[in-house]
Amino acid sequence: MAPGPFVRADRGRCRADTPEAGDRPDPRAGRRGRRERNPVTGASAFAPAKINLALHVTGRREDGYHLLDSLVVFADIGDRLHFSAAEGIELQVMGPRAAGVPTGPENLVLRAAALFGPGQSARITLEKHLPRAAGIGGGSADAAAALKGLAEFWDLPLPKTEEILALGADLPVCLAGCPTRMRGIGELLEEVPPLPLLWVVLANPGVAVPTGAVFGGLGTIAGTPMDPPNWTDFASFSRWLRAQRNDLQRPAQMIAAEIGTARAALEAQPGCALARMSGSGATCFGLFAVEAEARQAARAIGAEHPGWWVAAARVL
Structure with missing residues (x-):
């Protein structure tokens, strides 16, 4: 069964791709543009930590995928990606949590870049501040930030929904980047009432x-x-x-x-x-x-x- 469409929330309170310095917000940025862009240095994107405040497993599909019902939020701590000109696609991983992060084709950032098709070029620098394989969506958040950042860097539309979902169940909600009720195998997203300060x-x-x-x-x-x-x-x-x-x-x-x-x-x-x-x-x-x-x-x-x-x- 093909996955259904997912909803990306675009309202101001939902956006998480903020121009943080390192893994923290830069208060000087205010509420202006959410991603830096410079014709010389390129672009950058923030990949916030994803937190499942609640996660109910409600069933299992015939193809083995588990059905979920989860309240997902994002925090103002995370990884950061930088994009600049290069020949072909290059990935460099640096930062306090870079150890053990693969730099080959299995990395979700490179898999996300490949969804834009052949012939694209960029040097991607991934600053790792979140621990890997930790239940806070580090890899998925990085891939979502790569999709958004590269779409702007190359002035291209995002890849197809089915292709994005194939990267992982957390990709749609990480693209939304706001407090969300996530259901199905991750493709069904609903906004929730505004949260109190948490x-x-x-x-x-x-x-x-x-x-x-x-x-x-x-x-x-x-x-x-x-x-x-x-x-x-x-x-x-x-x-x-x-x-x-x-x-x-x-x-x-x-x-x-x-x-x-x-x-x-x-x-x-x-x-x-x-x-x-x-x-x-x-x-x-x-x-x-x-x-x-x-x-x-x-x-x-x-x-x-x-x-x-x-x-x-x-x-x-």
Whole structure:
């Protein structure tokens, strides 16, 4: 069965391809153009961290794809891509999280570039700030940013929906870049009511959790969909979110007990309204209403677990 069309949200509050310096917003940019462009240096695009605040597995198709119902948001921390002139397609990976990131044809950024067809040329520099294979959409966010950045750099339309979805289930929602209810195999996107101001602390204990093994540990699938989105402020949002779940959390934690340790560390922090795993793991998030409490929590967890990747971020 061919995937159906997906919806890309274009309203101002939904856009996440902001001109951050490194992996943080540049306050000098204000609300102006969302992607830098210079006829000499080229273009750049931001790839924000994707967070599944809730993820229900509601079934499985005959072709093996799992059906999902997920509330997806994006944070103001992420990777960054730069595009400049070159002969052919080149990819350079740099930054604090560059180790282990493939630079060959299996990299989703190069696969995204290939969707524009032969004859294109660009040097793509990927600054990695997010841990890879961590349940926060690093690879998918990078590919989505590459699609948007290269479409502008080459002045071409985006590739076909089916081609984009073939890169991964998270690609459509990463292209949307806003708080979204994602259903189906990732192709059905719906905007949700405006969120209150949210802060998250992301904690990755540095363990690998293979996505296939996590889904394989689900067992019998009879999951219910999420409750209809319904909130007006942080208190009502956190109550609604606590009533939802991440169906992948249990099988992931059976593979890596450190996920439970990360959740417990987040839950113990003052101001944390909820701690849960994102995606298929192993990154967990803690939800906060107050920036100062989120940043203090990140400092405390980082000091207690110096080998973890820990960051406080604002939900976009």
